[in-house]
Amino acid sequence: MDEVFEKKLPKPEKLNAMTGESLHAAFAGESQAAEKYMVFAEQAEQEGFPNIARLFRAISFAETRHARNHLRVMGGVNTTVDNLLVAFQGESFEIDEMYPAYQEIAKLQMNLQALKAIFFAIKAEEDHKRMYADAREAALKGADIADQPVSVCLVCGHTVIGDVPDKCPVCAAAKEYYRTFA
Amino acid sequence: MVEPFKNTPPEPEKLGVMTEGNLKAAFAGESQASQKYLAFSAKAREEGLENVARLFEAVAYAESMHARNHLSVLDGIGGTVENLKAAFGGETFEIDEMYPAYDAVAKLQGAKEAVTSIRYAKTAEQDHQAIYDATRETAQTGKDMEATPINVCPICGHTVIGSAPDECPVCGTAGVYFRSF
Numbered sequence: 001m002d003e004v005f006e007k008k009l010p011k012p013e014k015l016n017a018m019t020g021e022s023l024h025a026a027f028a029g030e031s032q033a034a035e036k037y038m039v040f041a042e043q044a045e046q047e048g049f050p051n052i053a054r055l056f057r058a059i060s061f062a063e064t065r066h067a068r069n070h071l072r073v074m075g076g077v078n079t080t081v082d083n084l085l086v087a088f089q090g091e092s093f094e095i096d097e098m099y100p101a102y103q104e105i106a107k108l109q110m111n112l113q114a115l116k117a118i119f120f121a122i123k124a125e126e127d128h129k130r131m132y133a134d135a136r137e138a139a140l141k142g143a144d145i146a147d148q149p150v151s152v153c154l155v156c157g158h159t160v161i162g163d164v165p166d167k168c169p170v171c172a173a174a175k176e177y178y179r180t181f182a
Numbered sequence: 183m184v185e186p187f188k189n190t191p192p193e194p195e196k197l198g199v200m201t202e203g204n205l206k207a208a209f210a211g212e213s214q215a216s217q218k219y220l221a222f223s224a225k226a227r228e229e230g231l232e233n234v235a236r237l238f239e240a241v242a243y244a245e246s247m248h249a250r251n252h253l254s255v256l257d258g259i260g261g262t263v264e265n266l267k268a269a270f271g272g273e274t275f276e277i278d279e280m281y282p283a284y285d286a287v288a289k290l291q292g293a294k295e296a297v298t299s300i301r302y303a304k305t306a307e308q309d310h311q312a313i314y315d316a317t318r319e320t321a322q323t324g325k326d327m328e329a330t331p332i333n334v335c336p337i338c339g340h341t342v343i344g345s346a347p348d349e350c351p352v353c354g355t356a357g358v359y360f361r362s363f
Contacts, residue, residue, distance in 0.1 A: 005337050008337050010299040019296050022288065022300075026303065027214065028213070031210075031213035031216065035213040036253065036268075039250045039253055044265070047261065047262050049321065050326065055317060058363035059334075061339075062310065062334045062339035065302075068220070072299075080225055084222075098207075101204075102204040102208060111197050111198060111201045114195070114197060114255050117192040121208065128244065131241070132237075144232060144233045146233065152240050153247070157245070157251075159240060161237075171190075172189050181243070
């Protein structure tokens with residue numbers, strides 16, 4: 001749908017440092033709001049408020065529109081070959097630096113639940129890094145990747161291309177806990 | 183890391199200050215990764231790379247699961263009444279402080295596209311603030327809100343309860359393009 005609106009969407013422009021910083025912060029804020037509202041939707045669903053759940057989902061979608069707009073103005077949306085490289089680098093940073101550092105500190109402070117959240121994330125980022133590298137190789141040749149379902153574990157985020165395992169290899173959740181993008 | 187990590191999402195716990203800061207940063211990182219991948223997914227679709235688009239979408243969802251896990255450990259998920267209050271508070275901060283400050287700087291620096299992006303966001307946050315406030319009042323009496331459709335403009339995020347307008351009052355996009363929840 002985005003191409004239909006190319007003319008209406010805010011465009012990349014040369015930004016001074018302060019405005020660049022503002023948009024970075026706004027992108028961070030909108031992204032976090034969007035995630036929070038999706039979690040709040042689940043909570044509302046559990047409490048028997050389906051319409052409030054729907055409201056949270058709708059507003060989460062609105063925040064993703066803002067996040068995308070800010071990202072575009074910052075020049076953060078490029079060709080897919082470039083986007084795959086950015087994605088690969090982000091995953092690499094999380095695997096090589098960010099999560100290992102957080103993990104050490106959480107161990108030091110004996111925060112077991114934090115360790116669990118970090119462990120789940122790091123394992124999935126390894127899947128993502130590999131998938132992005134493969135996809136980039138294909139895209140560099142002008143080809144799409146193979147037409148296979150991609151499935152994600154609802155508990156830990158484990159990501160798999162092709163068949164869903166009987167049990168998540170990371171958190172042992174049953175296969176019913178996977179969401180499939182087909 | 184061996185085995186204590188079975189089956190269920192992580193739960194709130196009393197956190198060291200450093201670990202709390204790290205989880206907040208990780209929540210911010212995962213949230214931004216998720217949003218980036220959704221934007222990248224739309225771009226891949228535009229380029230006819232349907233399967234790459236799907237990969238980005240799935241990985242965005244995985245990052246959302248991580249964001250939720252971090253938020254859960256940070257004790258950021260309350261009951262719905264509390265969540266509506268938190269949501270209202272976030273929108274209020276953006277309307278009263280964050281976006282006005284950013285808008286002033288962007289205008290000073292002549293960044294036209296940034297001004298537009300900020301205006302779209304701020305205008306929609308005003309819709310959200312009002313809706314969250316009314317909804318919290320209802321939820322406090324133990325009631326759900328009414329089963330009316332909610333429509334969102336795919337360009338600027340303008341949000342209306344009830345049917346979509348003929349044209350978005352904020353950015354002029356035709357109402358037929360609104361996404362209905």
